[in-house]
Amino acid sequence: MKTKGETLLAQADRKLLSGREYRGASRIDGPLVYMRNTHPVGFGELVEVTAPDGSRRSGQVLDTSDEAVVVQVFEGTDNLSLPGTGMRFMGEPLTLPVSDQMLGRVMNGLGKSRDGSGSVHGFAERDVNGEPINPTAREYPRDFIQTGISVIDGMTTLIQGQKLPIFSGNGLDHNQLAAQIARQAKVRGNAGDFCIVFAAMGVKYDVARFFIDSFEETGVIDNVALFLSLADDPSIERTITPKTALTLAEHLAFDRDKQVLVIMTDMTNYCESLREIGTMRGEIPSRKGYPGYLYSNLAEIYERSGKITGRAGSITQLPILSMPNDDISHPVPDLTGYITEGQIVFERGMQARGIYPPINCLPSLSRLMKDGIGEGMTRADHPHLANQLFASYSHVKDVQNLASVIGEEELTTLDQQYLEFGTFFEKKFVSQRFDEDRSIEQTLDLGWEALSKLPSEELQRLSDEEIAEHYGK
């Protein structure tokens, strides 16, 4: 044990010691490197790792004690050797240089250039972990974003500053939908300074290519910052990618007054990387082997959205996650749903029936919708109309079940009308083209057209005046 004098000395010297290089790791295990006999190193410090061939990598302190320091290396530990690994502890947390020059650039998960056009210059250094927004400083989001997609605008309205994930599955059209939203999203009456931050975690190259092409086609590419950590990049890099992306988003929104849309795909890959590190460190797992802190960790990402009183910008998050085996109760979609303000749920059966976007509106939800729609925002009849569509469509499902038992012919006339309504709703209201941009008025009128297939007595959630004004017209 060190004496007290030595400790004081160590504290005084810590500043001087940061940046000193140590050689020789004691253990390398997956992305983790253990090192002994260093000066006291702070928790979460940034580490510069030197490989035996002289190349530089970056890492972060995960655990620190008198005996050893555990460092996770974001670029992976391939080619590191025990004696040949060097480390410099930088005495400060992991930061990202941020500036609006990063729009139009393609970067890796750590914010380093990967488009070959030189290094990325920052305007300010920001801690990638961010700090929680004080709830009293938040401004409640209520500005309606028109995505031009009926089922979203009408039934699960997106609000500026919301975090609304897409729960999808492998092989479903979530990328198309995200690209379409990115292309069509607008706040009516107030164009704002709009930009997109795109983070890809562990997705395939073609998927990234699809997004880049789609941004290029519509000419928004100069307003997009891409952080790509693809499927063949080290999995550990994925654990930092969303944080880097959001650090830039915060800068753009709260220092530069921009309206930022953050698209993150695929959050399931991010969680799997976390699980990988957790298992490697011998942590006690909770559900399905995911670490017990998965909820807090996801919250630190998703909660970095919203609006702040007195600042013009906003961060709207559109995370995409694939539900393993289409299971919505899998820990990743489950925990996400508890943090985000609603969810958009894809259904395989609808895609099979040729419906795009294959959104099942019944389990889908937008929690912020209630304050962003109605008179003065969308249209006065919108809240009741949405409510009625939900109720009627949910009854359609019951009727369909019944029909599959007793046959469609045996149904009452009313129930057959419901089936007709259901078909119209799915084929005309939900279904639209990849390049079709519907205004909210078109969407609501389509909704009324669908409801007009039902007798007006069935519309108990709409007021008599609304029925008189819109029904059957």
Added chain:
Amino acid sequence: MKKRIIGRVKRVNGPVLIVKDIKDAMMMEMVRVGEQQLVGEVVKLYDGLATVQVYEDATGICPGDNVYGSGMSLSVELGPGLIGTIYDGIQRPLERLMEASGAFISRGLSFDAIDHTKSWEFTPQVKVGDKVHAGMVLGTVEETSRIQHRILVPPHMETGTVAEIAPVGAYTVENEIATIALDNGKQEKLTMMQKWPIRLPRPVDSRLPLKQPLVTGLRVIDSLFPLAKGGTVAIPGGFGTGKTMTQHSIAQWCDADIIVYIGCGERGNEMTDVLREFPQLVDPRTGQSLMERTVLIANTSNMPVSAREASIYTGITMAEYYRDQGYHVAIMADSTSRWAEALRELSGRMEEMPAEEGFPAYLPTRIAQFYERAGYMKALGGSEGSVSIIGAVSPPGGDFSEPVTQHTKRFVRCFWGLDRQLASSRHYPAISWLDSYSEYLGDVQQWWNDHSDGLWHKHRQEIMDLLQREVRLQQIVKLVGPDALPDTQNFILEVCNLFKTAFLQQNAFDEIDRFCPVQKQVKMLSVILAYYEKGLEAINKGVPMVKIRRLRAVQEMARMRLSVQNDDLEAIDKIQLRLERSIDQIGGVYEN
């Protein structure tokens, strides 16, 4: 606070630190770590080492950093000024944090929980020479226009005599307002502020039986599954089933005097919503702003996990303080699952042996300790007050068999299960009438019967019975279609359907419907039951059901929750009259 060093950091693993060179640290002592002065708490002592959990982000803490002791356990400040304030999990006022560090919360900040400079108008209630004991009222302060804050003798003080008492006037919470000559010869000087450790329940004289319901204005709760004042209830439900909306509704309209709303590991925007909405809403009973009875604790999901663990204790300690003043307090904890997960996370970092699903083996004990702090009490000072706990539970995957829901069920006596099916068809509140139960039925029966001409218990039984029969009939309908049932049974489906849309559903955004007074609930229930009784009679006479359900009065009944003003009870009587008359009419046609 910097003076006493209790040890030095040996290891940092997230929010859990191992501290070495420990000599006189105490269990649960509050500590400050490093030069950044991060707040922490000692949770374990062994072999000259201590485990400390820090309530802030631990980035930058080094082995070798000093840990400073404060000599006391984690405590909250109690006194006038709590109401209307929003705190984080360890009672730091978030508005002051914002003044100091802007929109983002920086680390190592500390503030007084209640404003020490603000003056309050104090009116003494005792004279020099009066005998006083713990819990007695020394004087009062108008904290808000509806809450009279009673300044109490601290719970652990011995009996004594008032030697000095401040006259009417303005004082800050730091000013001495009384000097008590204790019976043991010592003198004690008192201010308007007390400190109390959050993990220790405040003492009371005795527990009293529960008799009154906590009226929430939500029909499905009040009429079918009532909660008693001083009772405990769990609201479990998967995401999107409306836990938070139900909690908000209860916080807004229930008839408690004080609301403590704990946002424990939930969304930031939800707390902003409460902050934005509550000051504008008006209490239907007093006509004053709802914020004048509310204390908010916001430890959102991205704020430090150990402070989340502390937040529910911070909240309940404040609730107990107001209970001791003779108030009825209701606590909303949203969500206790996040709190349990915080326990799991910290336990994992301490490398404790896990029990079910990684939760520590002491989870049920902690849940029990929390819920047992509720109750209808006789305070030390003699007044009666209550703390009711309404805890939301967020079961993973909506599966009620997981440990937190199961253990919570063991320690609460009322259960409002939220149903995803109902939520998907936008039936709100999505409280399932099949899964839910209340063990307080017997306790509040007397009160309810007094408020419903003795009919409540009977009516509740009748409608619950119909709902049970409906389930069985629905199973048959699913197999053979509704036409196969005789009209008498089809009519049960019809009445239950009406009951669901006209009574169980409630629109939280409708001016009239968001709060339903007891009298209206009683009337609504009896008109629906009258419909069943009369309708069945008519059907037995041969009237086809279709004729009955098309009656104008039935349509009126379906909309009465929205169309009838809350104080216009005669309107419902009129509907009932019209209904009975028109059923009799068609009945008459078929009789002849």
